[in-house]
Amino acid sequence: MSAIVILLIASISVSAIFLAAFIWSVRSGQYDDDFSPPQRILFDNQTNTPLSDNNSKQKAEL
Amino acid sequence: MRTAVTGKQTACYHCGENCQEGKITSDGKYFCCEGCKMVYQLLNQNGLCEYYDLNGQPGASQRITVRKDKFSFLEVEDIQRQLISFKDDKQTNITFYLPQIHCSSCLYLLENLHKLHAGVISGVVNFTRKEVAIVFDHNKISLRKVAELLTSIGYEPYISLNNLGLKKTPLDRQMIYRLGIAGFCFANIMLTSFPEYLGLEGAERSLQGIFRTLNFILALPVFFYSAFPFFSSGWKALKHKHLNIDAPIALAILITYSRSVYEVLSGTGGGYFDSMSGIVFFMLVGRVFQDKTYQQLSFERDFTSYFPVAVSVLKDDKEIPTALPDIKVGDTLVIHNEELIPADGILTRGKGFIDYSFVTGESVPVTKEMGEIVYAGGKQTGSVMEILVVKEVAQSYLAKLWSDNDLKKREEKNGSFVQLLSRWFTFIVFGIATIAAVYWSVFDSSKVWNAITAVLIVACPCALLLSNTFTNGVILRILGRNKFYLRNAQVIEEMAKIDHIVFDKTGTLAAAHDQEIAYFGKPLSNRQLLQIATLAANSNHPLSKALVNHIGRKGKMPVNNFIEITGMGIEGQVGDHFIKLGAYTYVTGKADQPEGTAVYVCYDQALQGCFQFSNQFRESVPELVKSLKPKYGLSVLSGDNEGGKTKLERLLGYDSVILFNQRPEDKLHYIQSLQIHGKKVMMVGDGLNDAGALIQSNVGIAVTEDCNNFTPASDAIIDAGQLSRIPVFIRLCKVNKRIVLVSFILSIAYNIIGISFSVQGDLSPLIAAILMPASSLSILLVTFGSGNIAARLLKC
Numbered sequence: 003m004s005a006i007v008i009l010l011i012a013s014i015s016v017s018a019i020f021l022a023a024f025i026w027s028v029r030s031g032q033y034d035d036d037f038s039p040p041q042r043i044l045f046d047n048q049t050n051t052p053l054s055d056n057n058s059k060q061k062a063e064l
Numbered sequence: 065m066r067t068a069v070t071g072k073q074t075a076c077y078h079c080g081e082n083c084q085e086g087k088i089t090s091d092g093k094y095f096c097c098e099g100c101k102m103v104y105q106l107l108n109q110n111g112l113c114e115y116y117d118l119n120g121q122p123g124a125s126q127r128i129t130v131r132k133d134k135f136s137f138l139e140v141e142d143i144q145r146q147l148i149s150f151k152d153d154k155q156t157n158i159t160f161y162l163p164q165i166h167c168s169s170c171l172y173l174l175e176n177l178h179k180l181h182a183g184v185i186s187g188v189v190n191f192t193r194k195e196v197a198i199v200f201d202h203n204k205i206s207l208r209k210v211a212e213l214l215t216s217i218g219y220e221p222y223i224s225l226n227n228l229g230l231k232k233t234p235l236d237r238q239m240i241y242r243l244g245i246a247g248f249c250f251a252n253i254m255l256t257s258f259p260e261y262l263g264l265e266g267a268e269r270s271l272q273g274i275f276r277t278l279n280f281i282l283a284l285p286v287f288f289y290s291a292f293p294f295f296s297s298g299w300k301a302l303k304h305k306h307l308n309i310d311a312p313i314a315l316a317i318l319i320t321y322s323r324s325v326y327e328v329l330s331g332t333g334g335g336y337f338d339s340m341s342g343i344v345f346f347m348l349v350g351r352v353f354q355d356k357t358y359q360q361l362s363f364e365r366d367f368t369s370y371f372p373v374a375v376s377v378l379k380d381d382k383e384i385p386t387a388l389p390d391i392k393v394g395d396t397l398v399i400h401n402e403e404l405i406p407a408d409g410i411l412t413r414g415k416g417f418i419d420y421s422f423v424t425g426e427s428v429p430v431t432k433e434m435g436e437i438v439y440a441g442g443k444q445t446g447s448v449m450e451i452l453v454v455k456e457v458a459q460s461y462l463a464k465l466w467s468d469n470d471l472k473k474r475e476e477k478n479g480s481f482v483q484l485l486s487r488w489f490t491f492i493v494f495g496i497a498t499i500a501a502v503y504w505s506v507f508d509s510s511k512v513w514n515a516i517t518a519v520l521i522v523a524c525p526c527a528l529l530l531s532n533t534f535t536n537g538v539i540l541r542i543l544g545r546n547k548f549y550l551r552n553a554q555v556i557e558e559m560a561k562i563d564h565i566v567f568d569k570t571g572t573l574a575a576a577h578d579q580e581i582a583y584f585g586k587p588l589s590n591r592q593l594l595q596i597a598t599l600a601a602n603s604n605h606p607l608s609k610a611l612v613n614h615i616g617r618k619g620k621m622p623v624n625n626f627i628e629i630t631g632m633g634i635e636g637q638v639g640d641h642f643i644k645l646g647a648y649t650y651v652t653g654k655a656d657q658p659e660g661t662a663v664y665v666c667y668d669q670a671l672q673g674c675f676q677f678s679n680q681f682r683e684s685v686p687e688l689v690k691s692l693k694p695k696y697g698l699s700v701l702s703g704d705n706e707g708g709k710t711k712l713e714r715l716l717g718y719d720s721v722i723l724f725n726q727r728p729e730d731k732l733h734y735i736q737s738l739q740i741h742g743k744k745v746m747m748v749g750d751g752l753n754d755a756g757a758l759i760q761s762n763v764g765i766a767v768t769e770d771c772n773n774f775t776p777a778s779d780a781i782i783d784a785g786q787l788s789r790i791p792v793f794i795r796l797c798k799v800n801k802r803i804v805l806v807s808f809i810l811s812i813a814y815n816i817i818g819i820s821f822s823v824q825g826d827l828s829p830l831i832a833a834i835l836m837p838a839s840s841l842s843i844l845l846v847t848f849g850s851g852n853i854a855a856r857l858l859k860c
Contacts, residue, residue, distance in 0.1 A: 006271060010278070014252055021248040028240050037191035041168040042175065045114070 078104050078218075080121030099126020103218050107173070110180050115173045122169035124218045131400050135215070137374030137385030138208040147223070147373075148207070149197075155185060156202045160214065160221035165194040173217060181205055181213055225371040225388050239293075243348040246290035249282045250341040256282075260334040261830040276328045276335070283337040287321050291344045293351070312490050316520065317343060323517040339836040346840045350533035353541075370441075370752075371457070375399075375406050378450060388457055395453045399444045407440050407453045408460045414449030417606055418442035421570055421751065428661050428677065429606045441752065446604040485808065493519065500823040518822030531807030531843045538851030539800045547783035548793055555779045558763045559797035561744045565692060565790075566735060566757070568749035569702035569712070572767045573685050575784070580680040581614040585665070585673010592667060595621065595638040600645060602626050603634045607663055608645070611675060633663075641668050648674075661705065678708045681715065684788030689716055691791040697743065701726045701734060703753050732756035748790070752776055765790075792858050799854040806850070807843045814839035 027033070074085045076096035083096035091108070095101040103123060107115055115122060137143055150157040164170065170189070174196045177187040183205025188197045196219075200210055211221050256275045259268070291314075298314035317340055324335025376383040378396040388406055391397070396412065399405055405418065416432030420442045429445055432438050438451055440460035457463065500515040536553035543550060550556060567573050588596070597615040600608040602623055626636035633646010644651050644666035651664040652671055661677040692698060699721040700712060706724045713722060723734070731749075735757050738745050747754065747761035750768065755776040758764030766778035767787065782790070818835050821828075 007274065010256070010274075013255070014278075017248060017252060021244060024244045024248075025241060028237050028244070033237070033240060035190045035192050038171055038189050041171050044168075045172050045175075 075121060076100050076125075077116065078121065078123035079125040080123075081125050097126055099218075102126070103216070106180070106217060112173060112176055112179060115169045118169040118172055119167045122167055124164045126218060130215050130220055131402075133376075133383070133385075134400075135208045135211040136376075136383075137387070138211055139206065140374070140385055140387065143374055143385075143387050144207055151202070154201060154203075155199050156207065157197065157199050158207065158210070159195050159197045160211070160223070161193075161195055162214065162219045163194055163222050164219050165189065165191065165196070170219070174214075174219065177213070180217070181209075184210065184213070223373045225373050239348065239352050242290040242293070243345070243352050245285050246341060246345040246348055249286045249290075250338070250345040253279050253282050253338045253341050257334065257338045272334075279335065279337045280325070280328050283321065283324070283341060286337075286341040286344050287317070290341075290348060291317050294344075294347070313343070313347065319517055319520045336832050339832045342836045342840065346530055346844075347533070350530060350537055353534075353537045370404070371406050372404055375403075391453060391457055393453055393456060397451050397453060399449050399451060401444060401446060401448070403444055405438055405440050405442050405444065405451065406460070407451075407457045408455040409438055409451035409453045411436050411438055412450045412452050414447055415604070416442075416444060416449050417446040417604065419445050419606075431605065445606060496819060496823065503823075515823055519819055530840055531811060531847055532804050534844055534847040535800055535803045535807065535851060538848055539796060542796065542851065542855045543793060546789065546793070547786050548789075549781045551779045555763060556797045556800050558744070558779070559746070559794055560801055562696065562746045562763060562794060564697040564699070564738055564743040565746045565748065566699045566701060566731075566738070566761070568731075568747075568751070568754050568757075568767075569700055569708070570704050571750035572748055572754075572787075573700065573712075574681050574708070575769075580678050581610065582676045582678070583673060584676060585671075588665075588667075588672060592672075595641060595643060596645065596665060599623055599626075599634060599636050599638050599643050602636065603628055605634075607661070607677065608634065610677065611645075611663060614675070643667055678711060681711070682784065682787060684785075686715060688788045688790065691788075693717065695791075699723070699734070699738075701731045701757070703727070703751075728753045728756050732760050735760045748782075748787075749776075796854060796858055799858075800851075803847055803850045803854070807846045810846060811839055811843055 032039075073082055074094050075081065076083045077093040078095055078100035081096045083094055085094055088095045088098060088101055090101050090105055093104065095104065100123060103126060104116075107113055138147075148156055148158045162170075162174070165174070171191065174187050174189050177184045177198065181204075183201050183203075185199040185201060187199075189195070190197070196214075198210060200207075205213075211223075214221055256278050259271065259275055294310045294314045294317060298311040301311050320336050320340040320343075324337050324340065327333035327335045371388060374385045374387050375391065376398040377386040377391065378384075378398050383398050386395075391407060397405075397407070397409065411432050411434050413434065415434075416436075416438055417429045418432055418438060419429045420439075430442070437454070440457070440463070497516045497519040500519055501512050504511045504515050533553070536556055539556055540550055540553065550559075593615050594617065597612050597617065598621050600611045600615075603609075605628075621639045624637040626634070628634045629646075629650065632650035633644065635642070635644040635646075637643075645663055648662070648664050649655060651666045662674040663677070664674040665672045689698065693716075697720075698716055700716065700723070702708075702722075702724050703726055704724060709722065709724065716722065723730075726734070731747075731754060735745050735747060739760075739762075745761045746763040746765065747757045748765045748767060749758055750766060754764075754766075758766060758776055758778045763780065764778040765780045765782050766776055767782055767784050769784050814835060818831070821831055
């Protein structure tokens with residue numbers, strides 16, 4: 003019986019982690035634009051990556 | 065109507081426009097104009113030529129140069145403050161809307177802005193919104209310089225009055241959160257409901273409590289957070305005393321939830337939490353899916369997004385950029401070439417060649433003399449002029465036109481087919497529930513509540529709603545793929561009912577700025593043509609310019625005794641010949657002016673003939689008319705003069721109504737009169753002069769050359785290139801209804817099975833759990849499948 007309860011807790015907490023990851027990804031704007039990121043990765047020699055911290059900071063300040 | 069130029073034709077390396085080989089070159093590459101070449105050289109110097117490798121000819125044409133001081137208003141502190149999103153002592157953040165963004169090259173270039181100027185720290189493009197968020201060091205580069213830098217590489221920021229004072233609405237991500245949470249809870253509730261379905265025995269009984277409590281907790285966010293939009297929308301509808309599509313679904317969720325809570329708390333059963341979160345999850349999927357298509361479109365733009373943010377005001381002989389709301393009566397405005405007149409005023413200096421095509425539908429610019437009144441909304445073409453403001457911006461003719469239309473509030477287009485169905489459905493379900501209740505109150509009163517709630521749970525109209533939302537979603541998406549964007553699903557139904565179509569002429573059937581010029585009269589020799597072009601080249605009048613363009617070259621002969629009489633014509637001595645060009649009355653001296661737009665030619669005192677100007681109809685128009693003619697009544701309303709009448713009549717046939725010189729109100733009244741006669745009218749138009757008619761009609765479609773351009777408020781936006789496919793789109797909308805019907809029948813079949821269990825008072829959670837997702841999924845498959853098959857058959 004206790005094994006099932008532990009399993010239950012484990013499974014729900016794992017899925018909760020995924021839910022948290024999902025919410026984080028939406029919040030950080032990953033679903034806002036589905037064209038740019040796959041293109042951006044193909045560009046050569048980008049020195050200052052635009053999606054760095056200062057960008058997310060800027061979002062937070064908005 | 066471009067005359068061929070000698071030399072091999074090739075495409076400009078920068079923008080892909082036709083150009084002459086060898087005329088403008090750099091590094092062995094050909095360009096159409098100096099502007100394109102300059103952009104190329106700038107990028108080349110900074111090692112950004114990957115721009116051209118990612119996509120062929122990615123640039124925007126630079127033929128029309130931007131005025132030097134255009135962005136001087138960005139130096140005004142007050143305007144700056146309202147535009148920038150964040151500023152500290154080191155950096156400034158600003159987001160510009162760049163309508164030119166269209167491919168990965170744009171992305172590459174805009175995100176490498178820092179290579180062009182050290183002051184720019186970074187640029188991040190949001191592709192779907194066509195925006196670039198730029199962070200720059202304002203100690204090294206000013207805001208104005210940033211805008212000019214963007215302009216110099218061909219991405220001129222679009223800053224309109226709408227941007228002013230309006231804090232950017234953050235992207236609404238609520239729906240996605242709701243969906244994510246509903247999905248999470250739905251999956252976990254399904255998992256923990258398994259013991260309930262399979263039945264627990266003896267020693268495991270103690271586990272049941274744990275599972276039920278867990279389900280209870282997991283269902284809380286679904287009910288209180290994820291399902292919120294259904295409650296709020298359903299409640300709003302009930303408050304206005306009409307039953308919308310969300311009301312029954314909200315009721316179903318409410319009943320399912322309260323019965324489940326009751327069962328768990330009283331320990332009589334496991335409840336139907338799984339079914340409830342399933343409904344919510346699937347319905348939300350439909351919503352998100354629908355919203356996604358429309359992210360970047362706006363159907364409710366008002367005149368503020370059409371107006372510039374600032375204009376030059378003349379004070380003490382200096383041009384001072386001033387924010388539009390600060391303009392007062394009595395100010396003198398300086399309007400440059402290609403600039404919009406923001407307020408009604410009196411022309412005090414210069415000459416106006418004002419293009420009102422967007423406001424009135426007239427295709428040829430109007431000439432205005434000093435002292436005449438000019439109305440807001442027109443675009444000055446040609447030289448600089450000054451106007452004295454007589455009415456404030458908000459009171460101008462254009463703003464009035466807009467608010468008049470706004471006042472006529474769009475009444476709720478009622479009686480929709482699905483609403484009708486769902487109303488019947490609701491009545492029948494309540495009927496069955498009552499019968500079951502009466503039956504059980506006689507035979508076994510303990511089962512009364514069970515039976516009622518079970519009927520309402522199983523027969524909730526969510527299957528019907530789902531089929532409707534998903535079918536509409538699929539159709540909307542297919543249409544969107546074809547550059548035909550509907551405001552909402554309701555428009556699909558309206559489209560299917562249309563029986564009369566009204567077109568606007570300028571900008572809709574005819575491209576606004578493509579003029580067709582034909583010569584009638586005594587034949588002109590090549591030399592004479594050259595002389596005419598030489599004379600016309602001296603005038604700034606749009607018709608003269610068009611004429612020069614039409615002839616394609618101009619001679620180098622001197623022009624003597626050149627006289628231009630505004631609104632009449634020009635004359636002058638070219639070589640040994642005296643040439644007069646202009647209106648009929650001017651050239652011949654006779655009073656009766658024939659209809660239409662034409663330039664008459666008088667060569668050495670003898671009338672030769674005239675150049676007729678007419679709108680060139682889009683290539684697709686004959687085909688469009690041919691396929692629409694048998695099924696729909698057609699009318700054309702034009703704000704223009706009767707110049708193209710015969711041509712239109714030939715095109716449409718003599719039984720169609722063709723009206724000219726229509727003011728915006730006339731168009732609206734015409735639509736009204738059709739509707740009084742029971743017609744369902746579709747209006748296709750482009751300009752502000754159609755705005756009233758677009759709102760009045762059953763379906764108003766705005767035509768645009770570029771979907772991100774400004775369009776008047778409408779039910780749908782169509783790309784000009786897709787105009788000929790309107791008949792196909794209407795047929796697809798008709799198919800939509802059939803698909804909804806089929807999937808509805810399917811869902812009824814499921815409902816009958818479900819109800820047959822539930823009226824007996826013993827709906828086991830297992831059956832509910834199987835029926836709900838099974839019906840939802842099969843309806844999903846049917847709608848997706850048939851929608852796409854229909855689209856393929858119609859070649860969408």
